[in-house]
Amino acid sequence: MEGLPNTYSEPIPIAVIGGTGISSLTHLSFTPVAVLNPQTPWGTPSSPITVLESPHSHTPIAFLSRHGLHHELSPSEVPNTANIAALRSLGVRTIVAFSAVGSLDEDIAPEHFVVPDQIIDRTKGIRESTFFSGGCVSHVGFADPFDDLLRRVIIDAAAGLKDVTIHSKGTVICMEGPAFSTRAESKMYQSWGGSVINMSVLPEAKLAREAEMAYAMVCMSTDYDCWKEDEKPVDVSIVMARMRKNGENAKLLVGEILKALADKDGEEIIMAKRYDGWARMGISTSPAGVSEAAKAKIEWLLPGTFPKP
Ligand SMILES: CSC[C@H]1O[C@H](OP(=O)(O)O)[C@H](O)[C@@H]1O
């Protein structure tokens, strides 16, 4: 990426967040045109943000590597607030996130993709998980944590890929890690109705909702965790081996998603106006009680919420 400009003059409405095994979006159909390093009131994002253009679409996309360019950030260390704030500041309104997951369901085989519709939170409260703290409280609705319009686009787009089996719903369990689950935990998650397990969907999805963006995740199955007695329990070599094929399919899928969103209806889906005001509506702090520090940060994230008098 050397030699690319570090500015981009247009808003970038779509972002792709890559996780394990996807630290760039290098593929014939994408041309990197800039590398940005936005700073935010919540700090610096996980990685520089690459801006890519594609012949499939007039809409540029921003790519962010969740664990850093060299996978140096553990799931608990990912600066999710900085990541989401940085993307929003570039104009992003729609996020397609990718994640390597373990399967809790016999039918979700390695290399299958799942577009989940629900989440169960098993993180340990050690991740910074809201923009609304330090003097401004907001409670956003999160009953349906993923955006259904975007989920539908992804599911339909995946139908254009010949060797990807896609599951159109499921519950993702988000554990803290970084160690994998015990067998007892894995079986308990199955009994709770979990379909797949990862360490990344939270608080990423929650912060995207607070930032009034549309968010969906593509879960790429790599293993059967450790509930299945006739399989070797998950380890990193198993995950990385599966991610070679998954990573190629993920890049093809991004191309198909951009094609699908390249028309007028697509623009409406991408701009996610349906989330305008969600976080602002949830603010419970009375105007006189909002701290100046919180006002400044929220105004940076969602301009117009606390305009200067
Ligand atoms: C390397 S296996 C565990 C690791 O893989 C997943 O990462 P990501 O969601 O970023 O693709 C999982 O969430 C864990 O962080």
Ligand SMILES: Nc1ncnc2[nH]cnc12
């Ligand atoms: N079994 C597993 N548990 C948690 N995260 C994962 N990512 C890939 N496989 C996983």
